[in-house]
Amino acid sequence: MRPSKRDELVEKALLVFYRHGFHATGMDRLVAETGISKTSMYKHFSTKEDLILAALALRDKQFRRWLFRRMEQLGSTPRGQLIAMFDSLKEWFAQEGFQGCMFIKAAAEYQKSADPIHMKSAEHKSILISCFSDIAKRAGAADPDTLACRLMLLKEGAIVAAQFGITKNPAMDAKAAAKILLADALGQ
């Protein structure tokens, strides 16, 4: 089967991009850090942008799978799962290589809203919002979209705060705030 080498490339490239940034990562560095020849890279992806898009697609899949699985493990009810999101975030922030959100960083480096990389990043956030909205609906929210938006604000804020390291425990700050917003939206 052919997927192995290509998938290996995308996985390793994802780590390198995450650690060093997009513009700051040259193809030669990718060759050095992935151990995959430049020829192979350009056989699988004809431009650096294509490789970045593939890395973002993988990250989107990885992150969503991880987050929603963890939320289900930590929360037994829809409401509990929404709160558990912030416990999950706390675990993420505590991971050794944590350096913020891949998509925020991608959008920061590729700013034009028409840029494919920017669009891919925005798409990830949109998907998350609609997933949150689904859970909010199951939790009985009268206006699940609004609740999802508010939780998203806390989540993105917590990620940014964690990236800067300006507050001690942004995930738990966000969790406390989320509980208040959930009480307002769902009662008690």
Place this chain on the structure above:
Amino acid sequence: MRPSKRDELVEKALLVFYRHGFHATGMDRLVAETGISKTSMYKHFSTKEDLILAALALRDKQFRRWLFRRMEQLGSTPRGQLIAMFDSLKEWFAQEGFQGCMFIKAAAEYQKSADPIHMKSAEHKSILISCFSDIAKRAGAADPDTLACRLMLLKEGAIVAAQFGITKNPAMDAKAAAKILLADALGQ
């Protein structure tokens, strides 16, 4: 007085960095877009990093002056000012060239926490938090630091959401959430 040319350089460089990003902006582009010779640039700032740091310092000053002035104009009480922050943000997001937060983008491109650019960006966020805390204290919050943290989460989340353009009105979503959090922290 000698400040003119140097200040002009920093002001113009700030705009170019904001629009195009840091790594993506070469010194030649700065020459072209600022009209200032490369020789002069390197007389005032011996490295690109120094210039970026000066631009960030200016942005920090500009942004804080603008935000707190606007909050005072729009809110008559400390509590009203904290709410007015989100009306101010709405105005910012609606500005023509809005492309997210300069400091989030800087931290995204210079990720290492020991990097001077990263530190300068984190410093800006720290200053804002402590200012929010001061206002929260004047508003009568029992735990002004916690309230400031929560409002900061909403603010950063709103900026990220606005940068992605994934929700229609992130500033007003954040404002609604802030009112709930303020009611919780300050009563009614």
Place this chain on the structure above:
DNA sequence: GGCATACTGTACTGATCTGTTAACATAAGG
């Protein structure tokens, strides 16, 4: 054996990167 596939290694192109250097212009102050 013959052939295709998938990969590696290396050298290269032309552009662009940060930063330097040299020759020159302008104006103020002694």
Place this chain on the structure above:
DNA sequence: CCTTATGTTAACAGATCAGTACAGTATGCC
């Protein structure tokens, strides 16, 4: 008039950028 400061244009150095070209290797299938 000379000096000094501040600016300009322009070419340059050495590194690195994305991407290409070409020669060679390993595997497996017919």
